[in-house]
Amino acid sequence: MNWFGNLSSDCEQLVAPVQLVEGHWRHPLHAYGVPVLLRVVMDVAEPRVVAAQVIEHGTPLDVDSSVLESLAQSLFSQDVHHQPKAWGFVSCTMLPDWAKPTFSESQIEELQRIEGYLIEASDDNIDSVLQLRDEFLKGIGVTDQHMYRAVRQTPQFGHKHGRNRVS
Template sequence: MNHHFGNISSDSDQWVAPARLYVGHWRHPMHAHGEPVLCQVVIDAAEPRLVAAQVAEHGVAREADRRMLHTLDKVLRAQDVYDQPSAWGFTPCTVLPAWVRPTFSESQIEELQRIQGYLIEAPEHKVDTVLEVRDAFLQGIGVTDRHMCRAVREGGRYLPKNGRSTVN
């Protein structure tokens, strides 16, 4: 197994880029003719994709649903936010904020599955090495131990039933 800790975590020919995470705010209407509401957004400019969003409506923050994520992603693409996030007031971050329930791109899911396969097949003396590779990969995409603990607590809610959790 070829493991580089710069987020190339397997012998795959497909390199999975480290995340370039940005957090910011975006005003977006929840309904076709409604007033825009404030959304807190995390994007990955490397993929480019919307990682997570919260909607602040009536003073209460709640996680954006799949439909809202899809709509926000389209709007952010149309406005070229992924190309110039700082110009839109987004701030770089190295880890996902604590409120985020992360989504994963197809390439990230494939890489996590590949690492899981190595973990399953690894002889006992290599397990720690594979775990280091997995941890380095997760760190490279901004996922913290807090996110992993939340995933374990929430079980199947973290990923949809088909095992994918992507926006685009």
């Protein structure tokens, strides 16, 4: 269990700290598309792709979940997560400022548990719960700025002309 003061996450299995790497990868955005240059953040501990953006054509664009899934399949089929340095990826302790994070199921469950603690917290222990949340987010490489980017409202299909994300 994760314990903080008198609080417990009630989680049978610890949420593993992330091992983030970032780098670049060419990948098509559609099944028959031409590969484009993406900047990528991957958690090699899990392994999964945490965030990616198209960086060609002047304006960075977040990619949608289907591109993240196909990108992850491409990276993992070549075992990039086993030797990320050999593929030009470098370690990072926190997500880069540009990254709009995605979360694993276990991370989402833990965030929901902590949210429940926040709802139930009294004035006496709210600071402890907030510190627990901050330490958990730091452990998965996420800052308040990243959380804002992850949860802000975006149109379902991106802006016209694809300004926010590529689908």
